[in-house]
Amino acid sequence: MSLRDLAALYLLAGLACAVAVYRASLEGRRRAALSAALCVPLWPIWAPVALTSTSARGEGGERPRAASAAARVQGALREGVDACAGTAFEALLSREAASRIEAEVARAAARHAELDALLRRVGFDEAAAAERVAALEQGGAGGRALATAHLHLDNIRRLRAMRDRDARALEELADLVHALRTQLVLARFAGSSVEGASGIVSEVWARVEGLGVAIGGQDGGAPEASIET
Known part of the structure; x- marks a missing residue:
C-alpha cells in the first residue's frame, strides 16, 4: 500500500x-x-x-452543571471588575479579590469533578449497595455483614450528598455573582450609589467562605465508624 x-x-x-x-x-x-x-x-x-x-x-447532569456554574462565576467576576475599574467603588471588587474568589470556585469545581468521577466507578453504585443490604436482610445475614453493607451504603449516600451540595452551592454563587455584576454595571452607568452592591459583595464573600469550609471538611475525610458485632 x-x-x-x-x-x-x-x-x-x-x-x-x-x-x-x-x-x-x-x-x-x-x-x-x-x-x-x-x-x-x-x-x-x-x-x-x-x-x-x-x-x-x-x-448525569451534575458535572456539567457545576462546570457551567464555575464558568459563569468567572465570566461575571471579570465583567464586574471591569465595571469597577477606574470608579469610586473599585475597592468593592478588586482584581485581587476576584482572583481569590475564582481560586475557591476552581477548588470547589475540581472537588466536585473528583467526587462525580468517583461515584461513577464500580463499587460506588447506590442502587447496587441498597440491593446488597436488602438481600442480606432477607437472607438473615449476621450482624457484622449487615452492618458492613449498611456502612458502605451510607458512605455512598454521603458522597453523593457532598457532590450534589457542591453543585448547588456553585450554581447559587453563580447567580449571586451575576446579580453583583449587573448591580455594578448599573451603578457605573447610572451614577447611583453602591449600597445595594455592598450587600451583595458581603453575601458573595459569605458564600465563598462557606464553600471553602465545606471543601476543607471534605478533605478532612469521613469520621471513623465502628462496626458492632
Missing part, C-alpha cells in the same frame, strides 16, 4: 470520526463543528477524548 493510499485511509477515518463526534455532541452547533473539525487531522487523539466527554455528560 502506497503512502497516498495510507493518507487517504487516514483522511477517511478522520472524516468518519468527525461525523460521529458532531452527531454525539451536546454542545451548540459551533462548538460541535469545531470539535468535529479537530477530529479530521487529529482523530487518533481527539476522537476518544471528545466521545468520552460526551458520554460522561449524557450519563
Whole structure:
C-alpha cells in the first residue's frame, strides 16, 4: 500500500470520526463543528477524548452543571471588575479579590469533578449497595455483614450528598455573582450609589467562605465508624 493510499485511509477515518463526534455532541452547533473539525487531522487523539466527554455528560447532569456554574462565576467576576475599574467603588471588587474568589470556585469545581468521577466507578453504585443490604436482610445475614453493607451504603449516600451540595452551592454563587455584576454595571452607568452592591459583595464573600469550609471538611475525610458485632 502506497503512502497516498495510507493518507487517504487516514483522511477517511478522520472524516468518519468527525461525523460521529458532531452527531454525539451536546454542545451548540459551533462548538460541535469545531470539535468535529479537530477530529479530521487529529482523530487518533481527539476522537476518544471528545466521545468520552460526551458520554460522561449524557450519563448525569451534575458535572456539567457545576462546570457551567464555575464558568459563569468567572465570566461575571471579570465583567464586574471591569465595571469597577477606574470608579469610586473599585475597592468593592478588586482584581485581587476576584482572583481569590475564582481560586475557591476552581477548588470547589475540581472537588466536585473528583467526587462525580468517583461515584461513577464500580463499587460506588447506590442502587447496587441498597440491593446488597436488602438481600442480606432477607437472607438473615449476621450482624457484622449487615452492618458492613449498611456502612458502605451510607458512605455512598454521603458522597453523593457532598457532590450534589457542591453543585448547588456553585450554581447559587453563580447567580449571586451575576446579580453583583449587573448591580455594578448599573451603578457605573447610572451614577447611583453602591449600597445595594455592598450587600451583595458581603453575601458573595459569605458564600465563598462557606464553600471553602465545606471543601476543607471534605478533605478532612469521613469520621471513623465502628462496626458492632
